[in-house]
Amino acid sequence: VKDKLIEIREHLRKKGVDYADLRHESSTTQQVRVRNDEVEKVSEQRNSGVGIRVIYNGAWGFAAASSTADEDLRKTADMALEVAKASAMLGKKKIKLAPAEPVKGSFRSPCEKDPFGVPVADKISVLLESTATLQKEDRIRVAEGSMRFNRKQKLFLNTEGTEVEQEITVSGGGIEATAVSENDAQKRSYPTGHGGDFATRGFEFITDLDFPGHAEKVREDVVALLDAPACPDGEFDIILLGTQMALQIHESCGHPIELDRVLGTELSYAGGSFLSVDKLGGFQYGSDIVNITADATIPGGMGTFGYDDEGVPAQRYDIIRGGYFQGYLSSRETAPVIGRTSGGAMRASSWSCIPLIRMTNINLEPGEGTLEELIADTKKGLLMDANKVWSIDDMRVNFQFGCEIGWEIENGKLGRIVKNPSYSGITPEFWGACDAICGPEEWHVWGVANCGKGEPGQTIGTGHGTSPARFKSIQVGASQ
Amino acid sequence: MNNKNELLTLLSETLDKVPSGAECDILYVREREGLTRYTQSSIHQNMVVDDAHIAVRVIVDGDKVGVAITNEANSEGLELALKLAEEIARTQEPVENLPPLPSPSPVQEMDTFDQDTADFGPKERAATLLKMFRQADSKEVELSGAFAVSSGCVAVANTSGVRLFQPVTSARLNVLAFSETSSGIATGVSRKISEIDADKLTDAAIDKCLRGMRPQEIEPGEYDVLLEPKAVADLLLWVDYIGFGAKEFQEGTSFLSEKIGEKIVGDNITICDDPTDPRGFCFPFDMEGTPKQKVPFIENGVARGVVYDRHTATREGKSSTGHSFGPEYPNNPLATHIVMAPGESTREEMLGMMERGLLVSRFHYVNGFLDTRNAVLTGMTRDGTFLVEGGEIKHGVKNMRFCDSMVRALSEVAAISREVEAVYGSLSTLGPFVVPALLIRGFKFTSGTDH
Numbered sequence: 001v002k003d004k005l006i007e008i009r010e011h012l013r014k015k016g017v018d019y020a021d022l023r024h025e026s027s028t029t030q031q032v033r034v035r036n037d038e039v040e041k042v043s044e045q046r047n048s049g050v051g052i053r054v055i056y057n058g059a060w061g062f063a064a065a066s067s068t069a070d071e072d073l074r075k076t077a078d079m080a081l082e083v084a085k086a087s088a089m090l091g092k093k094k095i096k097l098a099p100a101e102p103v104k105g106s107f108r109s110p111c112e113k114d115p116f117g118v119p120v121a122d123k124i125s126v127l128l129e130s131t132a133t134l135q136k137e138d139r140i141r142v143a144e145g146s147m148r149f150n151r152k153q154k155l156f157l158n159t160e161g162t163e164v165e166q167e168i169t170v171s172g173g174g175i176e177a178t179a180v181s182e183n184d185a186q187k188r189s190y191p192t193g194h195g196g197d198f199a200t201r202g203f204e205f206i207t208d209l210d211f212p213g214h215a216e217k218v219r220e221d222v223v224a225l226l227d228a229p230a231c232p233d234g235e236f237d238i239i240l241l242g243t244q245m246a247l248q249i250h251e252s253c254g255h256p257i258e259l260d261r262v263l264g265t266e267l268s269y270a271g272g273s274f275l276s277v278d279k280l281g282g283f284q285y286g287s288d289i290v291n292i293t294a295d296a297t298i299p300g301g302m303g304t305f306g307y308d309d310e311g312v313p314a315q316r317y318d319i320i321r322g323g324y325f326q327g328y329l330s331s332r333e334t335a336p337v338i339g340r341t342s343g344g345a346m347r348a349s350s351w352s353c354i355p356l357i358r359m360t361n362i363n364l365e366p367g368e369g370t371l372e373e374l375i376a377d378t379k380k381g382l383l384m385d386a387n388k389v390w391s392i393d394d395m396r397v398n399f400q401f402g403c404e405i406g407w408e409i410e411n412g413k414l415g416r417i418v419k420n421p422s423y424s425g426i427t428p429e430f431w432g433a434c435d436a437i438c439g440p441e442e443w444h445v446w447g448v449a450n451c452g453k454g455e456p457g458q459t460i461g462t463g464h465g466t467s468p469a470r471f472k473s474i475q476v477g478a479s480q
Numbered sequence: 481m482n483n484k485n486e487l488l489t490l491l492s493e494t495l496d497k498v499p500s501g502a503e504c505d506i507l508y509v510r511e512r513e514g515l516t517r518y519t520q521s522s523i524h525q526n527m528v529v530d531d532a533h534i535a536v537r538v539i540v541d542g543d544k545v546g547v548a549i550t551n552e553a554n555s556e557g558l559e560l561a562l563k564l565a566e567e568i569a570r571t572q573e574p575v576e577n578l579p580p581l582p583s584p585s586p587v588q589e590m591d592t593f594d595q596d597t598a599d600f601g602p603k604e605r606a607a608t609l610l611k612m613f614r615q616a617d618s619k620e621v622e623l624s625g626a627f628a629v630s631s632g633c634v635a636v637a638n639t640s641g642v643r644l645f646q647p648v649t650s651a652r653l654n655v656l657a658f659s660e661t662s663s664g665i666a667t668g669v670s671r672k673i674s675e676i677d678a679d680k681l682t683d684a685a686i687d688k689c690l691r692g693m694r695p696q697e698i699e700p701g702e703y704d705v706l707l708e709p710k711a712v713a714d715l716l717l718w719v720d721y722i723g724f725g726a727k728e729f730q731e732g733t734s735f736l737s738e739k740i741g742e743k744i745v746g747d748n749i750t751i752c753d754d755p756t757d758p759r760g761f762c763f764p765f766d767m768e769g770t771p772k773q774k775v776p777f778i779e780n781g782v783a784r785g786v787v788y789d790r791h792t793a794t795r796e797g798k799s800s801t802g803h804s805f806g807p808e809y810p811n812n813p814l815a816t817h818i819v820m821a822p823g824e825s826t827r828e829e830m831l832g833m834m835e836r837g838l839l840v841s842r843f844h845y846v847n848g849f850l851d852t853r854n855a856v857l858t859g860m861t862r863d864g865t866f867l868v869e870g871g872e873i874k875h876g877v878k879n880m881r882f883c884d885s886m887v888r889a890l891s892e893v894a895a896i897s898r899e900v901e902a903v904y905g906s907l908s909t910l911g912p913f914v915v916p917a918l919l920i921r922g923f924k925f926t927s928g929t930d931h
Contacts, residue, residue, distance in 0.1 A: 038575055040810060041545075041810055042546060042568050044564055045548070047550070059523070062526065062528075065531070066553065076530075083527060086526060086602035086606040089606045091522060092521070120571050121571055178731055264624065265519050267519055267624040268519065271862075389849045391846065391859055393862075397930070398879075398928070400881060420851055424926070455628070
């Protein structure tokens, strides 16, 4: 394919484009899903194609097609050019990309045990063992388990001479139980909801998760939730475990730092951001213990890669330092607005999609101490785990999040389980109320497999390294 | 490949290669989508994408299933997928009570394709937008939105003799107008590009934006609300997702679970899935080749039923209602043609019934997993929220968060508009919902924002 793409690149150069890039992707995805004592689904998907991005007369055009036959590739390139010419009819300002040094290189994510080499029967066996344990209680209506594996090979070329190849393997999964009583239904998952935890690693990631070893606790929790009192309303100090912290970081930090949102290119769909460019460097986003980085280099993260989909090498940089806002996720088109070069965050979910600014791994740096010590240090509060509900306004300020399970904390000790816990807040006030973050021993990079953005919708993986953390005087309860 | 005869021949030739004794079905979806996104009255993303999605399911020994998916839309690609699906199936455990593949049944003829729409290209989209941007310039507002035009086909074939083909087109224009302090939205969707009235939508979005300038803050609390059709659709999208499918119903998480035949909301509420309604992208069969049926969920306030695919129907000894999403999604039926019955009120009459309340244009980032048995949703208002006093729209208000049970809210509907609108859902896989405006008493808002 590379030779064909080089030929098309020359074709576009001769047509007089200002810039062009060509991205071929080929991916294989395997999904295994069990429900109660049956296999619900085993599927394998193979998908490939080419996306071509062109700037002509200062305006963007993009075309993509699954066929890589010579004639079809040329048609796709010509269509990208035709689309760019149509864009140029209305362009108010000409696109100018930030400079990027041409690079030639390759990247392969770590993979100790090839997930596609593990027999499907072994995967099913692990999941069925887990659901068998989950089902050992009458009120469990559904026990589910799933695994998903993806391997993607990417080739990127542009008219500036960048040529990079990457192979990224993703593994992940989880288990979940639904318990039902006359007037209630509750869910509990491991390691977290929304399909589980994911990483750019091999099958060793699944082995380490040990689904069967955690099924009994999931079963006990979900049955206890049916009988538990509702989470109280009011102001409480809350401790969020890593699973919910990942969501909190994702929604209230990760999305608002996307510079394309800030500049208005997602206004009509997902919305904008309260972190306007005048806030860069001087805005107090959180308390002085809040340090957040964007790190596309951390091994195993769902936002880890060698090069973004503009061929810019992966980077690590500050987003929040000492509570103050320091940096955006950016692209070659947007970075000049803040006087910087690209932060290397342009990612497309597939060859058929335009790259957008996406989260890499947005990590809250660890503080000190264990979770046990943090609970012991909390006189009265609530501990919450595993995201269930997520809603935030179009500027990423007013949020309400709910979790699968909560526990009361009284005088430094965990008390009763409470059901349907939820909390709400205003983003900078909430992060300003962060008074403790657990240490490195509690830190884990959670993999979110399903971050959505753009039209047509693109779903991509992001990572969020975090420890459990405490927030003071937070509004708890849905107040419905 | 969008030619009916060529495509069905290709699928039949692939099915001829299915090993003796095995069963197979193939879902073939082809789409060419042109999409122009614009913001600040300028195009910033513009694309044409041509792709296929082909799912091949093979069943061996009567009860072992494998699925392979490819986008290689030729005989080699299909044959490879067939072999892979068979390989997977041969390693499987048997599935108990696996329903048989659908047999050929008559499906309703429907007009789902429009050549003018298929021919509408990037230049035509740009020319439409240029005119809209001039309208906006003259009113000193900026436009953002998306203009999408698609064409393609859906085909289903199986070893039981099903051979179905349906060409499709769609056009969608979302228009948002922005001033320094406000925004307004209008959306249009149709199978036919000629039915998208860009001038009218642009005027409506601009008018809403200008009316909402300098919004004022109001206290959270209970308000009577006039929900415009898009706001109603934003709520029903989640009500559908958590409540109208057989999976959630059977698992006991739906607010309809164990309530069939009971009165659950107001007498004036009737909601169904109607795949035959041309206002809602009518479509004759589901992704397994089962003819689609009209399914009532709530009739005059009484819970009536949910939608089924073959798996969930077999579990209750019923027949599929034609709501499968295909071989990849067994056990996951979803209603995609929601129609809510209109009332008898005009918009003016509904406003006149409001002493003090809010007019809501749309909701944003709604989520319904808080308490699915009571259909509790939370979300934000957006792009046009107004205070209504004494039956008149007074001024724009800053956005608010709501958190309320839809079972409760649909029990408090004081009036329903006689006009309905086809509104595109927030998820691209769902067709437009055909819904009226609703006047709901005592809708619960829990907090506000500064914009």
